[in-house]
Amino acid sequence: MPQAPTVTEDSPYRVSILFPLPLPEAFDYLVPPEMCLQPGDHVVAPLGKRAARGVVWAVKPGPGERALKQVEEPAGGAPLPEGTRLFVDWLSRYLVQSPGIVLRSVLRSGDALKPSPTETVYRRGSGEPDRMTDARGRVLDAVEVLHEASAADLAREAGVTASVVKGLAKSGALAELTRPVDPPFGLPDSEREGLTLTMMQAEAAGVLRRLVRAGGFQAALLDGVTGSGKTEVYFEAIAEVLRREPGAQILIMLPEIALTEAVLSRFKARFGVEPALWHSGASPKARRRAWREVAEGRARIVVGARSSLFLPFPKLRMVIVDEEHDPTYKQDEGLPYQGRDLAVVRSKIEGAMVILASATPSLESLSNALAGRYVHVRLAARPGAAVLPEVDTIDLREHPAETGRWLSPPMIEAVRDTLERGEQCLLYLNRRGYAPLVLCRTCGHRMVSPDTQSYLVEHRYTGRLVCHVTGFSMPKPAHCPACNAQDSLTSIGPGVERVAEEAKLTFPDASVEIYSSDSRSGAEIVAAMERGEIDILVGTQIAAKGHNFPGLTLVGVVDADLGLAGGDPRAGERTFQTLVQVAGRAGRADRPGRALLQTHQPEHDAIQALIAGDRDAFLEMEAMVRESLGLPPFGRLAAIGFMSMNPEQVDRVANDYAAKAPNSEGVEIWGPAEPPRAMIRGWHRRRILVRADKEIDISAYLRAWSKRVKTPPSVRVSIDVEPYSFI
Incomplete structure (x- = not known):
């Protein structure tokens, strides 16, 4: 970041102001004589016919060669730190977005610039x-x-x-x-005693502490099996940072808001205070308080979702990405970015340490560790008497469930044996609602969302059909809207509500609960499960992440094949990660655990690797396949999306865009073509995929390409560097 020029009180100078708007660059303004501004200051300046809040991005000597408007007034608040401004500039170039769009993700709370009421x-x-x-x-x-x-x-x-x-x-x-009204957050106590670590945990914590003492940018992959104590290990690294620099700020990123309660309680037990929280579910007041305290350097520890990366930390010294493999770190809507990757970038810019923690590291992170770019810290066993669960498959071709049912006889027998021992079960299916499809038995009509090609999901407990893409909801009709047949709509396939219904019918004396993102009281369900008040928990992926249920000894995966279909190059890896995580919920205390996977493909590589406990062999094979195809992490991918209300227009624009692609060796252009969801909310969609060799700067290529094409305002064009969604 260029240093501000020296100016005297009487010398005229100008500033470049970046606004949190989709504008191509910062604009120059003259600074009034009575005002003294530095890079990072928040100001109000005229923009068109109105006044807008922006940030001073640079200070330049002299009034310039053309007449300039003047800055109106300072907006107050702590200046935006240099590291944050550098992060905005880097991210703008990398994502091929205007810097103002990126800045908008930073300036989330306008009220936070004012002192607390x-x-x-x-x-x-x-x-x-x-x-x-x-x-x-x-x-x-x-x-x-x-x-x-x-x-x-x-x-x-x-x-x-x-x-x-x-x-x-x-x-x-x-x-x-x-x-x-917004009091400061408590100061964490780095000298409080944590849990007694095992020898393996102590060795891992020692490695992290040495990296902290080395100072500057350091990257570590904390690779530990489920239940191995990764949180307690990185708590030791946090304590070391706080001991060395009491004013240091630390960010702990989590993939799910639902995990924050568990982390908060453990953090308070370890450091005596709760950290600041930052996520979309927080109230505006809580976000205002957190943003202000972070900007002022008073919030020492922040626990947040992926958007917490954009907070204006003046003294960021450590970033921890828990469950770093989780696909929810990738944001697809709005500003598309991968939170895990940006955590590494921001840490490098800030000269901070980054820890990526997971029981099933992403192939990208594991490749960096094997290449020596990350320090690889492993935890290969659970502490104490806890051992990893035994994993078996149930071949549904040999042991099918009864017609209209979804639990096979071996699964039912295993659940019954578990309940008779007074232990708990988790039935896992990553489908919300009662049924993923509703169709007419008479004419075959399928219930879909208006102006969208997504099937409506039946939620029987509320009596509604819901689109999980657009949020559209309607009561389930009594007759088919296509042929008007009465009582002809039937539910196809299972969701968690349907599996829970079957569990209640099969085990009438058991306490059965559903845990999904639709659950209104997730924290209460988790607490009840921990107290042993629930016998059978039927859950989606939210139940597989980070929870510790001492009485849970059986995990039954209703459909282990669910994630294997489709054209996603990460499908096998994601399925393996999910199955490892959900199986890892079993046997985390002193009683052995077991995981049963219902599948039609027991021979699939991901399932076989899970049974054998041979993660490394599976990932090695995945790496070979992707390397042969030039896919990440051995190549680069980008997606260019087009949306229009007019299908002919979106085809014309997409084809024109593809025709103007720059010629470059090592770059392949695929498309344009319709994605699986070719229409959403009445918008017709097309997509171009770009594959490039690893050494190619794909962001620079996309920038050069976009400058060749002018698209009409009625067509929305979006660029996604390293896409994760292919639907």
């Missing part, structure tokens, strides 16, 4: 009321419980009006004080 609260004062009444007594009792609260909260607790509280304050029985 304040509120008046009351605590016990030194005086006594001149006259004691029952109402006043209840208020004084309430303040003993709450210690410090607003008049409204005290009045609600005591069952009185706010005037009673105000009267006690006037008499001196309550002391009035002002405090910020």
Whole structure:
């Protein structure tokens, strides 16, 4: 980042301001004599016919050669740190996006630039009321419980009006004080004792601590089997960072919001305070507080989803990507990026350490570790008496379920034996709802979402048909909308609701619960499962991530083949990772676990590798296949998407775009073609896939290509570097 030029108080100078808008570059403005600005300052400046908030990106000497508008005023708040600005610039080039679009992901909370609002609260004062009444007594009792609260909260607790509280304050029985609505986060205590580590865990923690002491950018792959204690190991690395630099900031990234509660409780037990939270489910107030405290350098630890990478850390010293293999780190909508990869980039820019943790590392990360770019830290066993579960398959060709049922006889027998021992079961199926398809028995009509080619999923508990792509929802009709046949709509295939229904019929005395992203009380379900109050948990992928259920000894995968279909080059790897993660929920305490996989393809490489416990052989074979095809991580991929309400127009624009592709050795162009979901919300879709050799700068190639083509406003064009979704 260029240094700001030296300017005197009287010398005129200008600044380049980047706005969080889809604009091609920063714009120059003249700085008024009374104003002193530096790179990173938040300002308000005229943009067209309105005033807009932006960030000073550069300071330039002199007024320039043309007339410029003036900056209107500073916007306040901590300046955007240099590392964040460098990250925005790099990401803009890499993703082939305007820098303003990237900046928009950083400036998520406009209110955070202002100081925290304040509120008046009351605590016990030194005086006594001149006259004691029952109402006043209840208020004084309430303040003993709450210690410090607003008049409204005290009045609600005591069952009185706010005037009673105000009267006690006037008499001196309550002391009035002002405090910020957004208080600072607590400071973590690096000296608190953690759990006693096994010898293997202590060795792994020692490696991470040595990397911390080495300083600067370091990258490590923490590769440990499920239940091996990876969290406690990276907690030791966090403590080392805090001991060396108490003002350091640390980011822990998680793939699912549902995992944050478990991590928060473990973090508080280890460091004495809860970290700041950042994810889409947080309230605007919580996000405002977190953004401000991060920008001011006061939030030492942040636990967040992939978007937390864009927070303005001034002292970022460590980034931890837990479950680094998880595909949800890839964002497809809006600004497309892979959070795991960007965590490494941001750490390098900041001179920070990055730890990628997983029981099933991605082929990309494992290749970097094997090539020596990452330090490879392994945890090959579970601590104590816990051992990895035994894994077996049930060949559905030999042991089919009864007609209209989805659990095979061997699976039913295994569940029954587990329940008789007083242990818990997890039935896993990564399909929400009751059935993935509803069709008419009379005419064959399939229920699909309007203006979309996606099937409507039946949710029987709510009586609705739901599109999981667009969010469209409708009551299940009593007759077929195509032929008007009455009661002819039938459910095809199972979802978790249907499997739960079967489990309740088969085991009427068992407590059965569903755990999916549709569950309204995920934290309560997890807590009940941990307490042993649930016998059979029927869950989607959310149940396979990061949970520790001591009584769970049997995992039954209802459809192990579900992820193997389609044209995704990572399908085998993802299926293997998912099955390892879900099987790893079993036997995490002192009782041995077992995983049973119902499959029509027991001979598939991913399933055979899981049974044999030979991950390395499977990944070696996956690597050979991808290397022979020049696919990631041995080549580069990009997708160019086109959307229009007019199918003829989108075809014309996509074909024109493909015709103007630059000629370059080592680059292949596939398409344009219709993706599997060729229409969403009335928008017709086409796609071009670009494959390039690893040494080619595919971002520069795409930038040069996009400059050759002008597309009409009615056609949306999107670029996705390293796509993960092929539907």
